Amino acid sequence: MAVSDSFSVDSFLSARSFYGHTLTSPLMLGTAQYPSPDILRQAVLAAKPGVVTVSLRREGARQRAGQAFWSLIQELAVPVLPNTAGCYTAKEAITTAHMAREVFQTEWIKLEVIGEQDTLQPDVFGLVEAARVLSQEGFKVFPYTTEDLVVAEKLLAAGCEVLMPWGAPIGSGKGLNNLFGLRAMRAHFPDIPLVVDAGVGVPSHAAQALELGYDAVLINTAVARAGDPVSIARAFSLAVQAGALAYKADPIESRDMATPSTPVVGKPFLE
Amino acid sequence: MMTIFVNDETHTVSATTLAALLDELGYGGARIATALDGVFVPATERAKATLINGAKVEVVAPMQGG
Numbered sequence: 001m002a003v004s005d006s007f008s009v010d011s012f013l014s015a016r017s018f019y020g021h022t023l024t025s026p027l028m029l030g031t032a033q034y035p036s037p038d039i040l041r042q043a044v045l046a047a048k049p050g051v052v053t054v055s056l057r058r059e060g061a062r063q064r065a066g067q068a069f070w071s072l073i074q075e076l077a078v079p080v081l082p083n084t085a086g087c088y089t090a091k092e093a094i095t096t097a098h099m100a101r102e103v104f105q106t107e108w109i110k111l112e113v114i115g116e117q118d119t120l121q122p123d124v125f126g127l128v129e130a131a132r133v134l135s136q137e138g139f140k141v142f143p144y145t146t147e148d149l150v151v152a153e154k155l156l157a158a159g160c161e162v163l164m165p166w167g168a169p170i171g172s173g174k175g176l177n178n179l180f181g182l183r184a185m186r187a188h189f190p191d192i193p194l195v196v197d198a199g200v201g202v203p204s205h206a207a208q209a210l211e212l213g214y215d216a217v218l219i220n221t222a223v224a225r226a227g228d229p230v231s232i233a234r235a236f237s238l239a240v241q242a243g244a245l246a247y248k249a250d251p252i253e254s255r256d257m258a259t260p261s262t263p264v265v266g267k268p269f270l271e
Numbered sequence: 272m273m274t275i276f277v278n279d280e281t282h283t284v285s286a287t288t289l290a291a292l293l294d295e296l297g298y299g300g301a302r303i304a305t306a307l308d309g310v311f312v313p314a315t316e317r318a319k320a321t322l323i324n325g326a327k328v329e330v331v332a333p334m335q336g337g
Binding site for chain 2 (some may be wrong): 016029031032033034040053054056057058059060061062064065066067069070073083085091097098099100102104147170191218220221
């Protein structure tokens, strides 16, 4: 292996395909809640994400708030992943997905069907239903789901080729809440691109997801609501690179007892 | 004249199609998507989408999202 290969995440990324597309970074970055459009722009430049997520909202004829945001997204020239945030039924999510496909000119859709307000937990029944309909209509669905393996199987059967389990409730910053579940998902679906979506709070959480073998991490609140969004965006960029490199490097297993790291052979006898 | 609800706001308009409504309200040239009574209407179909009194129109545009 060339030295440059061993220090780059390129080979990690090239092995991961999201509906036939290779990302330039395992970091997916949300665009909401930044203090200003300029800080969002700077954060995207610092994070160098493979994808930015976007959404749709009602547009007034006079305000035209969406048009300025659209100009910013075009300027950043990062692939967009529209979401169906705020949808509580499959029907609503399906209609939103159609609108997003027309506005953003992409078949990619981050499918959210929310089932519960306190945790923003996905309604997995509505999610599977919407995923089936949208997949049949040519959408490339990125479903925001839980780590439930049965639901995951049903999403794949519905046509999804990517799964996005939550790390913790959206915006909670709690990190990877169910390590066992996320590990089990990785082990159960070795060939499916998996993205931890939601709940990440600090860069070490993102690195941990990559170390587990996840293909990408989607982060929004942890960057946008930090005291210095631009600096932490850079930190997240470095963290996912570290995590990807660590995964490639085949880390040691943890163990309960110590093993000496310094060889004892040849140790001087000093007593 | 008809009463049409656009994003839950009441408008009295002379337009009889969705395309004409968007022009009349000043959306011309904006990057938007539309739904009529909860059903997505592609841009290419707006001129054929007939409005009736009390119709509910949704007009959306790009927005920040997570």
